[in-house]
Amino acid sequence: MSETAVVWLRRDLRVYDNPTLADACSADRVLPVYCFDPRRYGPRQFGGPASFEYDGIGAGRAQFEREAVADLREQLRDAGGDLLVRHGRPDEVVPDIVEHVDADRLHCQTLALPEERTREHQLRAAVPDDLAVTRHWTHTLHHVEDLPTPYDEMPDTFTPWRKAVENESHVRDPLDAPAVPPLPADTPEAGSIPGLDTLEVLGDVPDDDRMALEFAGGETAAQDRLEEYVWESDSLREYKQTRNGLVGRDYSSKFSAWLNVGCLSPRNVYQTVQAYERERVANDSTYWLRFELRWRDFFQFQFAKYGGQFFRPGGIRERTDIHWRRDEAAFQRWQEGRTGVPFVDAAMRELAATGYVSNRARQNAASFLVHDLNIDWRWGGAHYEHHLLDYDPASNYGNWAYIAKVGNDSREGGFDVLSQAERYDPGAEYITQWCPALDGLIAEYAREPWRMNDREQRDRGVVLGEDYPEPMVDPDRL
CATH class of the missing domain: 1.10.579.10 (DNA Cyclobutane Dipyrimidine Photolyase, subunit A, domain 3)
Structure with a gap:
């Protein structure tokens, strides 16, 4: 019996080492979907005690996101698939698509922040009860199932957690980009990527000749930066000594923008560092980049542990x-x-x-x-x-x-x-x-x-x- 899968992409806008996409591509037909959720743009309300209003995603972030989505769409089309893009709430958009293509399964990334979890729960509540939903933890270096202790029991200081992870956990190997199955029959129109005016973002896209690096969204740009920083400029060799720099292109890796929206997998970075150590040098700088990836992990798991408590004036x-x-x-x-x-x-x-x-x-x-x-x-x-x-x-x-x-x-x-x-x-x-x-x-x-x-x-x-x-x-x- 053939299976049709819908993939709700979130902050995992890549084809290499994307477990969500790879698992979905085991189906006979697959339809990836990305939603520009209007609730993320424009003025927003900071909830909780002593709430206040603030400006949400700025034009620079929104443009980077648009570029990342466009790059992913191009890669999927080159592989014989496509990416449906919609400007709307996922819990309103995705159920209609699931029904339209008569999907058997929905795949999605699961994330740590309360708002992100709420969006996931809203979508799961909106799809049919008999639809199989598979969630994938893909945003961290260490998989949540591979931690020495469950995240709700982890220490609240970084050093003991880091030592335990370094000694008792492991990093899974990255997954190859999957072969993309055909689209379902009667697939809806792919849709256009909404412009900044449609998204109603605030501010202007950064454009200053003093920029340390021209950040372009997308997995293609992410892989280019990884290759440039590690291999071409050989900057990884002195990362620990230069990481506190202030001016210039290569005093730091600047991978973080691509890691955030998922154009770059932390396991991809980790694997590249290991290759660099084998082929060139293993030193305090190569260790320190892994160290920083674990700092990133630490906060992801801390938010999974504490949730909204982090946003109180007095914090956790x-x-x-x-x-x-x-x-x-x-x-x-x-x-x-x-x-x-x-x-x-x-x-x-x-x-x-x-x-x-x-x-x-x-x-x-x-x-x-x-x-x-x-x-x-x-x-x-x-x-x-x-x-x-x-x-x-x-x-x-x-x-x-x-x-x-x-x-x-x-x-x-x-x-x-x-x-x-x-x-x-x-x-x-x-x-x-x-x-x-x-x-x-x-x-x-x-x-x-x-x-x-x-x-x-x-x-x-x-x-x-x-x-x-x-x-x-x-x-x-x-």
């Missing part, structure tokens, strides 16, 4: 001793890179202009917001959610909670942004790239312009409060 630590401010004017200055603290301002301006900012810079900007301005960390997380091309909900909000000391970290205090700037931007190259008003100053003054007296400010053409903002906080307290 249920802290009641912190009283977050909701100062919209101060928050806007931070958003726009007008805090008067150049290292922070450079990070925020780069984010707005390009949709990307280094890990070191984004952490310092986040720490300044929560520890120096004492503003609700979730506001900052929502701002990053709007702009970051590599936004992953677990990594984003997990890291924000970590920095705000309401998540997976028991240490107190934030970053010393001035010493961080001196350490990681000693020549002020990063600062002056994004704060051009400070260009021409000696590095010490570019990092801390308030060190100039009134005469020096006038002589150098950088008068605080006129040419560059005065610092929002007392520099002696930073």
Whole structure:
């Protein structure tokens, strides 16, 4: 008896090492579907205690998603299949398609975040009870079934979990791209990929010649970047030494944008690192890239464990001793890179202009917001959610909670942004790239312009409060 399978693709927009697609392709006929869910775009409501409204997916993220979908469609068509694209809620779109092609089975990726799980439950409730539904865990390096302990029993600190995973777990081999069966008879029209105006996204697609890398969505671009970073530039060799860089193309891998939407499998990256170790060198840098993949896994499983508790003001630590401010004017200055603290301002301006900012810079900007301005960390997380091309909900909000000391970290205090700037931007190259008003100053003054007296400010053409903002906080307290 022949079987027809429908595949609801989510953040798994690839053909290589895609267990959801591979399993579905064991059917006689298969129909992949992707939905641009309108609930993800435009103004959104941050739920839970002390809720607030914020801007959802920005134009940069939406364009990256569109490119990823287009690339996947092209690959499936080259393989003799297709990808149906719809602008609508999955729980409204997919049941109609299942009925139209008389599907026997529905395959889908399952994800860790509460909202993502809700979408899955809504769809499962909307399809016929006799439809077989198969869920696939595909977003992490380690499969959920291969953890040393179930995720709901995992420790809340990274190091003991990492050591247990390294010693007691394994990474499954990536799957080859499957042979794609024919489409079902009477397959509906493939549909067009909705434009940014249709999606009603906010903002403009980043277009700045200072961008560290031109991010293009899709598995093709992801594989190109993997090949370039690991093999062509040989940058993996020194990753641990360069990973805290601020300016340039290859100080870090920048795989995260493709990992987030599933154009790149973490197991694919892991396998590539292993091949590099066999063929070139195994060192602290090759280990560190695997280390970072496990950090990513850690937050995925933490959100599977705690769910919506992560989004409370006091986080999973249920802290009641912190009283977050909701100062919209101060928050806007931070958003726009007008805090008067150049290292922070450079990070925020780069984010707005390009949709990307280094890990070191984004952490310092986040720490300044929560520890120096004492503003609700979730506001900052929502701002990053709007702009970051590599936004992953677990990594984003997990890291924000970590920095705000309401998540997976028991240490107190934030970053010393001035010493961080001196350490990681000693020549002020990063600062002056994004704060051009400070260009021409000696590095010490570019990092801390308030060190100039009134005469020096006038002589150098950088008068605080006129040419560059005065610092929002007392520099002696930073």
